[in-house]
Amino acid sequence: MKAMVQDRYGPPEVLELRDIDRPRPGADEVLLRVHAAGVDQGTWHQVTGLPYLGRLVFGPRRPRVPVPGMDVSGVVEAVGARVTGLRPGDEVFGVGKGTFAEYATARTVVRKPANLTHEQAATVAVSACTALKALEGVEAGQRVMVIGAGGGVGSYTVQLAAAFGASVTAVCGPAKLELVRGLGATEVVNYRQEELTGEYDLVVDIAGGRPFAQLLRLVRPGGTLTLVGSEEGGRWFGMGRAFGALVRRPFTRKRLRAPISIARPTALNRLSELLAAGTITPALDRTFPLGDVPAAITYLRDGHARGKIVVTP
Template identity: 80%
Template sequence: MKAMVQDSYGPPDVLELRDIDRPEPAPDEVLVRVHAAGVDQGTWHQVSGLPYLVRLVFGPRHPRVPVPGLDVSGVVEEVGARVTEFRPGDEVFGIGKGTFAEYTTAKTVVRKPANLTHEQAGAVAVSACTALAVTRGVEAGRRVLVIGAGGGVGSYAVQLATAAGASVTGVCGPSKVDLVRSLGAVEVVDYTREPLTGQYDLVVDIAGGRPFPVLRRLLTPRGTLVLVGSEEGGHWLGMGRQFGALIRRPFWTQRLRAPISIVRRAALDELSALLADGTITPAVDRTFALGDVPAAITYLRDGHARGKIVVTP
């Protein structure tokens, strides 16, 4: 099969399109023929090996799994000996092991809703599960601010908070204003032209760089600040804002959260129901061919993506 393979960590061009052996599913896994695979910041961490802390998971010197990619949507080709829920021909989506390939093995998958294309379903798992975690507990009538509303996690966070009955303000760049408004935000702030004002019950800051005092001023006295992702902290830890939040939390009247999202079956089941009834819809910007994964990652890192981007073999 064809796959994008890396022998070492580095910039996106360390990836090469090669012919490799098709993987074999473990007893509790399925083999999926990949129709679409999402690209997110986590895949950049896989490829770059940065910050170095992530190498404890991916491999200290070189990637343990040479094919990157996590999100997947496709068709079950083969099932492991202990799998009873799926059979060949089933359409599924979720998390795979090296999804920038024609085939991948997967354990955490659910059936794809019939109203979604594979391109849409392939853009769900990582970003939507993260958004589900950060918006958990949002109540009707609350005011929610999503900073980074035009990206992968942000586009789902806007929809999930809106579905819960919250009044959502989205913050994004000028090219994403129309998208964020279409997702349900009652107000959209172009951060290049307008300052952030007002007070909110929940502020979701996605990979932002605003100082903590600025973010606190946007919170009600009992509001909650949620930090998602961070590029601060250097090449070693890369979690400067999260550690800063832990230090400050005992001294704040407001609540501070920096959740680590793990894609679990229960979350995928919940998202599948919301997708099936149209409560949320994946916002897919562009589709790249398998051999163009380096370009897809670069496009993402340059901040161009409006919502999600996917790769199709």
């Protein structure tokens, strides 16, 4: 089968399109014929091995799994001995292992809604589960600000917050204003031209780069500041924002959260219901062919993606 393979950590260009053996599913896994695989910040971490703390999971010297990729949508080819509820021919989406390939194994997948294409479904698991985690506890009528609303996690956070009945102020750059306006936000703010003001029950900061003091001023007393992503903190640990929230918790009456999201079947099934009902819709920007994974990762890291991007074998 064709797959994007890396023998070492480095920039996206370390990936090469090669012919390798098809993987075999474990007892709790399914083998998928990949129709589309999502590209997110986690794939950049897999390829580069940064921050170095992540190599405890990815492999200390070289990648344990030479084919990166997590988000996936495809068709079940075979099932492991302990798999129940799925059979060959089922269309599924979720999180797999080595999804930048024609075939991949997966443990956390659920049936794909019939109204979604595989390209749309491949954008859901990582980003939408992260958005769900960031919005834990949000209630109808609350005011929510989403900073970084035009990216993968942001586009789902805006839609989900609006679906839960919140009034959403979405913050993004000028190139993504049109996209974000269509996601259900009550107000859209171009951060390059407008100051961030007001008080909110929940502020979800996905973009990073703003001082804690500025973010906390946006949170009402008793409200919550949720930090998504760990892009700050250097090449070694990359947990600067989460550590900063931990240090500040005892000194503020406002809640500080830096949750870690793991895609689970319960969350995927909840999202599947919302997607099937049309309550939320994947914001799909571009599709890249499998051999162009390095270009796709670079496109994402350069901040060009409006919503999500995927690759297709």
